[in-house]
Amino acid sequence: MKVSVSMYSLASTIQKEQWGIIDFLDYAREIGLDGVELLDFYWTDKKREIPEVNQYLEQHGLTVSAYDVSNDFVKANAEERKAEIQKVIDAIYTAKELGTNIVRTFCGDVKQGETFKDGEQWIIEGLREAAKVAEKEKVYLAVENHGLLAGKSEQVEKMIKEVNSPYVTSTFDTGNFLLVHEEPEAAFERLKSSISHVHFKDFREKEEGEQMNGFKSVKGVELIGVVPGDGQVNLQKIVQRLKDTGYKEFLSIEYEGFDDAKEANKEAVNRLRELIGRV
Numbered sequence: 001m002k003v004s005v006s007m008y009s010l011a012s013t014i015q016k017e018q019w020g021i022i023d024f025l026d027y028a029r030e031i032g033l034d035g036v037e038l039l040d041f042y043w044t045d046k047k048r049e050i051p052e053v054n055q056y057l058e059q060h061g062l063t064v065s066a067y068d069v070s071n072d073f074v075k076a077n078a079e080e081r082k083a084e085i086q087k088v089i090d091a092i093y094t095a096k097e098l099g100t101n102i103v104r105t106f107c108g109d110v111k112q113g114e115t116f117k118d119g120e121q122w123i124i125e126g127l128r129e130a131a132k133v134a135e136k137e138k139v140y141l142a143v144e145n146h147g148l149l150a151g152k153s154e155q156v157e158k159m160i161k162e163v164n165s166p167y168v169t170s171t172f173d174t175g176n177f178l179l180v181h182e183e184p185e186a187a188f189e190r191l192k193s194s195i196s197h198v199h200f201k202d203f204r205e206k207e208e209g210e211q212m213n214g215f216k217s218v219k220g221v222e223l224i225g226v227v228p229g230d231g232q233v234n235l236q237k238i239v240q241r242l243k244d245t246g247y248k249e250f251l252s253i254e255y256e257g258f259d260d261a262k263e264a265n266k267e268a269v270n271r272l273r274e275l276i277g278r279v
Contacts, residue, residue: 008068103139
């Protein structure tokens with residue numbers, strides 16, 4: 001298994017130090033990564049930047065582990081849903097330009113006046129349309145467990161089955177299951193046959209008196225992002241099960257905590273490499 005870091009893991013540093021994508025790649029090279037996970041909203045001039053990024057990747061032996069699209073299929077307006085489908089299709093072509101066959105895909109969430117039933121149907125329809133292009137281009141749409149409509153493993157599993165395309169798979173986010181009070185190990189057993197990408201993430205419960213704002217679970221429990229290994233997820237068991245099932249792709253760190261992002265991600269990489277070496 002190979003180690004990657006999502007550019008989103010450096011969000012606080014990117015904002016504070018005004019990093020561009022090349023700055024992130026410099027950091028990735030410094031900490032000895034195998035790959036990087038890039039996101040659609042970090043481009044400033046995509047047409048100009050893609051050749052620069054590809055040249056850097058080739059020069060320094062880095063790979064793009066996945067390309068992330070920030071889509072939302074849950075729109076009451078049909079034209080808006082069409083635009084979101086096109087956003088995913090555009091991401092498929094961008095992923096190919098960057099040399100990856102993984103597009104991390106969102107589903108979307110219910111807004112005021114919308115129903116779960118409608119939202120679920122719009123997601124399935126959106127994924128089916130995007131999958132037509134994904135199949136032609138041989139790019140996997142890796143649906144992340146995220147939000148109320150796709151937060152649980154059974155929801156992700158249902159959508160993958162309903163779409164019924166070999167190119168619609170799972171981005172298994174180890175931490176996000178805690179936000180819907182599902183044990184990540186149990187979620188893994190449900191989704192293990194459809195995983196094409198992994199987010200290596202961890203959370204702990206907020207302690208009384210702490211001032212930072214964490215992520216609220218569906219039951220109102222506040223969770224704080226931590227360096228993987230310092231929280232509630234049994235990451236060793238997840239890595240062991242991935243190995244047992246023959247997974248050989250990227251484990252991509254996604255850090256969402258409050259410590260210095262550069263140091264936190266460096267520590268996460270060291271821990272993950274050690275963990276992979278042990279199992």
